[in-house]
Amino acid sequence: AQSVTQLDSHVSVSEGTPVLLRCNYSSSYSPSLFWYVQHPNKGLQLLLKYTSAATLVKGINGFEAEFKKSETSFHLTKPSAHMSDAAEYFCVVRSYTGRRALTFGSGTRLQVQP
Amino acid sequence: DTAVSQTPKYLVTQMGNDKSIKCEQNLGHDTMYWYKQDSKKFLKIMFSYNNKELIINETVPNRFSPKSPDKAHLNLHINSLELGDSAVYFCASSQTQGNTEAFFGQGTRLTVV
Numbered sequence: 377a378q379s380v381t382q383l384d385s386h387v388s389v390s391e392g393t394p395v396l397l398r399c400n401y402s403s404s405y406s407p408s409l410f411w412y413v414q415h416p417n418k419g420l421q422l423l424l425k426y427t428s429a430a431t432l433v434k435g436i437n438g439f440e441a442e443f444k445k446s447e448t449s450f451h452l453t454k455p456s457a458h459m460s461d462a463a464e465y466f467c468v469v470r471s472y473t474g475r476r477a478l479t480f481g482s483g484t485r486l487q488v489q490p
Numbered sequence: 491d492t493a494v495s496q497t498p499k500y501l502v503t504q505m506g507n508d509k510s511i512k513c514e515q516n517l518g519h520d521t522m523y524w525y526k527q528d529s530k531k532f533l534k535i536m537f538s539y540n541n542k543e544l545i546i547n548e549t550v551p552n553r554f555s556p557k558s559p560d561k562a563h564l565n566l567h568i569n570s571l572e573l574g575d576s577a578v579y580f581c582a583s584s585q586t587q588g589n590t591e592a593f594f595g596q597g598t599r600l601t602v603v
Contacts (some may be wrong), residue, residue: 410591414531420580420594427590464531477523477546478582478592480533 378403380467382481390489395439395454397484399467402448409450410468410478411441420466426450437461462488493517496581496595503571504603511566511598513581519593521545521586522564524556527578527597539564540586571602 383398401407411423424435431443441452450467467481496513503509515522523546524536537556538546544556553569564581578599584592 408591412594419596420582422591422593425591466533477535477538478584479535480525483531483533485531 378407378469378471378479380409380469380479380481382465382467382484384484385482386485386487388487388489389457391459392456395452395457395461395486397452397465397467397486399450399452399481400448401450401467401469403469403471405471408470409441409443410470411435411439411450411452412466412468412480414464414466414483416463423452423465457486457488459488459490462486493593494581494583494595496579496598498598499596500599500601502601502603505571505573507571508567508569509571509600510568511579511581511600513564513566513595515562515581515583515593517583517585517593519583519585520561521584522558522561523582523584523592524564524566525580525582525594526550527580529577533580537564537566568600571600573602576600576602 379402381400409426412420423439424433426433426443434440439454465484468478470478494515521540523538525533527533536550539558542558555567557565578597580597581595582592
């Protein structure tokens with residue numbers, strides 16, 4: 377079985393300060409991990425993905441995430457938040473075997489204060 | 491060109507009605523999905539089709555029936571709509587080989603009154 381836990385349901389930062397959204401995963405096999413972003417009343421957009429290549433993954437809009445197998449974590453970071461980053465962020469896991477559908481975390485709402 | 495498109499974007503209907511949501515992907519993917527997003531933003535898989543074959547069928551009421559006429563289409567039909575069916579429904583597609591990401595449609599906001 378596979379699952380993801382997003383440790384914060386809500387994160388608030390000031391514009392220009394760093395962003396950290398935390399995610400822990402559980403998977404029987406080496407997983408693929410993704411971060412998706414959902415802006416209000418919009419669909420889901422892929423930010424970045426880890427598929428067993430480099431452990432530090434760079435995505436769009438300055439986001440990056442580091443895969444740490446020993447900690448079973450895949451935290452999302454950005455050095456400097458922008459107002460347009462305010463959205464819901466989902467950590468997602470997909471196993472290489474068995475059920476191949478994406479399993480979503482519960483989401484983290486990122487609020488960016490001016 | 492929209493990769494995954496679903497129609498309609500908004501659907502308001504009365505309890506007891508039957509409605510359908512259509513989804514089409516032009517990415518050449520072999521797997522398509524329906525996800526339901528509840529009012530707390532939680533996304534849960536409902537169905538998955540691979541090459542027109544149902545491979546995941548989560549515990550959803552029998553009133554929900556997916557139909558895949560071909561690899562590029564996965565429609566969702568809902569009978570006897572209930573208030574609790576109100577949610578946003580997302581269609582998605584992916585390629586099984588390579589374990590790549592899924593591409594999502596813009597969602598259909600279903601409101602049952």
